[in-house]
Amino acid sequence: MSFLFGMMKVVSMLMSSKEAHGAWAQITLGLTLYDYRLKEGEMILQKKSHGCLIHISDFINEETGQLIIRNDDGNISEGNDARKIIFPGTNGDPWWDTKQLLEQMRTQAIPIFEHAHPDCQALFIFDQSSAHASLGPDALNAFDMNQSKGGKQRMQRNMIIPNDDTIPCIAMRGKPQSMVTDTGEAKGLEAVLTEQGFNTSGKKAKCKPVCLFENTDCCLARILSRQADFVNQISMLEESITKAGHICLFLPKFHCELNPIEMVCIFLIITNSQFLTLDHAVLGLCKIPVS
Numbered sequence: 001m002s003f004l005f006g007m008m009k010v011v012s013m014l015m016s017s018k019e020a021h022g023a024w025a026q027i028t029l030g031l032t033l034y035d036y037r038l039k040e041g042e043m044i045l046q047k048k049s050h051g052c053l054i055h056i057s058d059f060i061n062e063e064t065g066q067l068i069i070r071n072d073d074g075n076i077s078e079g080n081d082a083r084k085i086i087f088p089g090t091n092g093d094p095w096w097d098t099k100q101l102l103e104q105m106r107t108q109a110i111p112i113f114e115h116a117h118p119d120c121q122a123l124f125i126f127d128q129s130s131a132h133a134s135l136g137p138d139a140l141n142a143f144d145m146n147q148s149k150g151g152k153q154r155m156q157r158n159m160i161i162p163n164d165d166t167i168p169c170i171a172m173r174g175k176p177q178s179m180v181t182d183t184g185e186a187k188g189l190e191a192v193l194t195e196q197g198f199n200t201s202g203k204k205a206k207c208k209p210v211c212l213f214e215n216t217d218c219c220l221a222r223i224l225s226r227q228a229d230f231v232n233q234i235s236m237l238e239e240s241i242t243k244a245g246h247i248c249l250f251l252p253k254f255h256c257e258l259n260p261i262e263m264v265c266i267f268l269i270i271t272n273s274q275f276l277t278l279d280h281a282v283l284g285l286c287k288i289p290v291s
């Protein structure tokens with residue numbers, strides 16, 4: 001717990017350099033809490049499909065707690081709480097997904113932050129998950145491309161060719177490049193790299209199963225994937241936050257001790273110890289009684 005706050009302090013210190021430029025950093029954390037409510041007379045240990053599943057997506061920070069706006073009387077009006085609660089299941093709400101998270105960011109978290117902290121910049125911190133890392137439908141991904149144009153490959157957004165000596169054709173350096181042919185089909189790897197001046201003859205499209213880590217030009221997809229626009233392709237979540245003028249960070253993978261949900265579970269264990277097991281705490285899952 002103290003390590004997490006220590007990390008947050010470091011981030012605060014890093015962000016404080018922005019104050020000199022007129023910006024103020026707000027630490028905000030995203031968390032997801034699952035809990036299982038037990039009805040009167042039910043056994044404590046239930047299968048996941050039993051009981052009432054609640055999914056809470058909320059934002060907390062070290063200094064002010066939840067991302068909310070309080071009225072003068074201390075209450076929170078409708079729409080002034082960034083928390084989103086759903087009850088997913090067979091007969092319940094749809095399971096939480098990227099679309100719902102993006103909607104929460106767009107309609108709740110960002111506007112509430114901006115209202116609560118005018119002229120300030122938020123730092124949103126997320127843990128690693130597939131929903132948080134989801135790329136947009138037109139995201140640049142060289143390994144999603146075919147060797148030739150068309151086919152089942154999806155349309156990708158236009159890119160800017162790197163302006164450096166890694167690009168053989170000097171005239172193309174720094175120029176925008178369309179990823180769509182004149183006839184409206186998605187370009188293949190060969191065409192994109194040939195336009196940049198690469199000699200693609202004899203190169204395979206992709207390595208199978210994967211490229212070796214140290215390889216730089218083992219295949220066409222590897223060459224293209226190393227270019228800046230592909231390397232720096234950000235997730236839809238990060239894009240929605242940075243476009244709004246705020247900052248998005250992701251916690252390092254496989255370090256659950258940094259995840260604030262663990263602190264919430266520890267709190268629930270302490271306050272509801274008779275209902276909790278260690279396994280649930282480790283998984284970030286907690287059983288709490290029906291109040």
Ligand SMILES: [Zn+2]
Nearest residue numbers: 207211218219
């Ligand atoms: Zn390769």
